Amino acid sequence: MIKRNHHVEKATGKGDPWCFKGEAGxxxxxxxxxxxxxxxxxxxxxxxxTYVRGAEGVVAVVTHExxxxxxxxxxxxxxxxxxxxxxxxxxxxxxDYPDLYxxxxxxxxLSERWLEKA
Amino acid sequence: xxxxxxxxxxxxxxxxxxxxMAPPTKQNEPSPVRQAVLQHLNIVGHLQPALHVAQxxxxxxxxxxxxxxxxxRSPHDVGGEPDVPIRWEEKQEEVWELNTYVTCEVLGWxxxxxxxxxxxxxxxxxxxxxxxxxxxxGRWLMTAARIMVDKRYITLTELINKLDEVKKxxxxxxxxx
Numbered sequence: 581m582i583k584r585n586h587h588v589e590k591a592t593g594k595g596d597p598w599c600f601k602g603e604a605g606x607x608x609x610x611x612x613x614x615x616x617x618x619x620x621x622x623x624x625x626x627x628x629x630t631y632v633r634g635a636e637g638v639v640a641v642v643t644h645e646x647x648x649x650x651x652x653x654x655x656x657x658x659x660x661x662x663x664x665x666x667x668x669x670x671x672x673x674x675x676d677y678p679d680l681y682x683x684x685x686x687x688x689x690l691s692e693r694w695l696e697k698a
Numbered sequence: 699x700x701x702x703x704x705x706x707x708x709x710x711x712x713x714x715x716x717x718x719m720a721p722p723t724k725q726n727e728p729s730p731v732r733q734a735v736l737q738h739l740n741i742v743g744h745l746q747p748a749l750h751v752a753q754x755x756x757x758x759x760x761x762x763x764x765x766x767x768x769x770x771r772s773p774h775d776v777g778g779e780p781d782v783p784i785r786w787e788e789k790q791e792e793v794w795e796l797n798t799y800v801t802c803e804v805l806g807w808x809x810x811x812x813x814x815x816x817x818x819x820x821x822x823x824x825x826x827x828x829x830x831x832x833x834x835x836g837r838w839l840m841t842a843a844r845i846m847v848d849k850r851y852i853t854l855t856e857l858i859n860k861l862d863e864v865k866k867x868x869x870x871x872x873x874x875x
Contacts, residue, residue, distance in 0.1 A: 584809050585807065585809050587806060588807045596813075622771055623770060624822075625822055629777045630775055630778070631777045652812050652814035653814040655811065655812055657812065674778070
């Protein structure tokens, strides 16, 4: 059976995801780093949108430490990693995006396992 | 739209066979339960995966890797799909929606699930048809019930009996039409 209240006990006074602060070690990327999104196998759960796979973007914010969605979604919270907001050019994501809006961008948040140096 | 009329006319054409199996009811029409069942069968006939192919449940060599990936995709990953605009309604949450939200939060406080497990269950585990077909808080509610059964806080039998009890109570209170 499940240990009662273990989430609230960890997060009280800190909040989630701040209760995982300090658990991920040093961040691998910094703001301004150019990164490519890995195309890991799709099975059961992820929050990494398919449309960003293989695309290149720039780290806009190093946000927080937390268990990755793939783990936390089955209540595996022992291992945390860094999360990053990555900014893409819309033109790099959608081949038919109009040239008129070439400066449009899109940001999304991804955990470190999905990023590699571009 | 739902074509219940078309289904009923199919029934009429096989009336003779039905009469052999059971005598017709006085009104010669399906009971409310049967009407609901027939309507259900009619609706689910329209719920199909968006990929229209001649063969369902294919042999293993009948599906290439690209299609396996398409089938395994998470239903909430809708970015890039063609769709029509959704009309924006300025609308407050209904009472049952707020109650559902609170129930799900309490399940989180008590350690029954993390928010991410709730999202996984209500956005992905429900499958594409339910993800697109049920209201937003409907998926929350179904998921709250499901986690209680999956993690063995209640049995499915208890849930079914309770739903049946509430439904009967509700039917009695309902003003007659």
